[in-house]
Amino acid sequence: MSDGSAPPGESRKVARAIDALRRGWPAALADETGAIRVLAIETATAESLAAFDGSALADIMIGAGRAETLKLANQLEAARPGAPVRVRREAWHDLSAATAIADPAFDLKEPLKGPFRALAVQYPEASAAALKLARLAGLLPAVFVTAGEAADAVTAADIEAYDDPAGLTIAARAKLPVATAEKAEIVAFRHQADAAEHIALLIGSPSGTPPLVRLHSECLTGDVLASLKCDCGPQLQGALAAMAEEGWGILLYLRQEGRGIGLVNKLRAYALQDQGFDTVDANTRLGFAIDERDFRVAARMLELLGQSGVRLLTNNPEKVAGLEAAGITVTERVPHKHGENPHNAHYLSTKRDRTGHQL
C-alpha cells in the first residue's frame, strides 16, 4: 500500500477482532485452507464458553512453549516456541480447568492433571494468526477453538497490513528541554495498530554524521518505578547522557513493553521468574516467542526523521539485524552497558548466554 495503511475494511476487521478477544467475544480467522472461530480463555466466562461450545466441545489452542509444560512436547513436530498447538478438550475441561491450562500462574497451586492430547493443528496460518491477535490484545496466547466461517474472518495478511509500520506518521513535534540536554525536541508518532504513541527525542543538533541512536523498548517497571530487576532505567538515562555529550543523538521510545508481550504478560513472566525460571524460559512457558518485538517500527521512525544511517547504542545483535533488514545502515554498534546490580545480574547473564547479547 503506498501510504502504508491497510484498506479500511480489513483494518476494521482486525481492530474489531482484537477488541472482541479483549472483551471476551469470539473472533473468526481464516486461511486458504479453512476457517476457525476462537474465544480467548482469559476473558471467557462460563456463559460465553457455553454459547461458544454449542452442541460440541471446542478444543483449546496454546503456544508450543506452554504445551511443553503440559508434556505435549513428544507429540509435537519440533514446533517453534510461539507456534500454535491444539489440545483436545476433554469433558472435564471446564473454564477453570482451561484457565489452568492457559496460565502457568496456577501450576503450583493446581498441578496439571492430564494426560493431554495434542491434535493436528487445522489451518495453521489462521491458528498462528489467532495467537498473534491474542498477543496484540495483551492476553495470554491461549484460546478455545472451533470450526468457523470464512466470510468476514481475519487473515494473517490482514493482520500484517494492519500492523505495517509504513502506516506510521508524525503526529506532533515540539521543543522539550530535558535534564540531560536543554536542546531537545520530542516527536510523537501515530499508528492505527498502537493504542500508545511511539516517541522520538532528538538531542542536540545534526552534525553531518550518523546520529547516536538508542532503540529503547518501554519498560514501565524499569523506566518509571526504577525496578532493579532489569537494566532499562539506567540504560535510558545512559543513552541520553551519551547523546548529550556527543551533541547529536536520537532516542526512540518504542511502546513494546515486555519485549512485545505487554505489561500484564511481562508481570506474569516476572511471577514465573519468582519461581526460578529465567527471562527466556518465562516467556516461552507462557506460550510466547523469546522476543516478540518488531524493529521495523524503529526503522520507519528513523526514515520519517530523515535518517538512513545510525550509530546504534546496543548489546543486542537482533536490533542491529532488524534495522539493517529494514533498510537502515548501522555504521557502528556502540556497546551500552549500564546499571548492573545484584538483582539483575542473572537477567543480564541470561541475555549474554542465551540470547547472544554482547555483554
Ligand SMILES: Nc1nc2c(ncn2[C@@H]2O[C@H](COP(=O)(O)OP(=O)(O)OP(=O)(O)O)[C@@H](O)[C@H]2O)c(=O)[nH]1
Ligand atoms: N518479557 C519480558 N520482558 C522483559 C523482561 N525484562 C525486561 N523486559 C523488557 O525488555 C525490554 C528491554 O529490552 P532492551 O532494553 O531493548 O534491551 P535488549 O533487547 O536486551 O537490548 P539492549 O539494546 O542491549 O539493551 C523492555 O520492553 C522490558 O520491558 C522479562 O523478564 N521478560
Ligand SMILES: [Zn+2]
Ligand atoms: Zn526493564
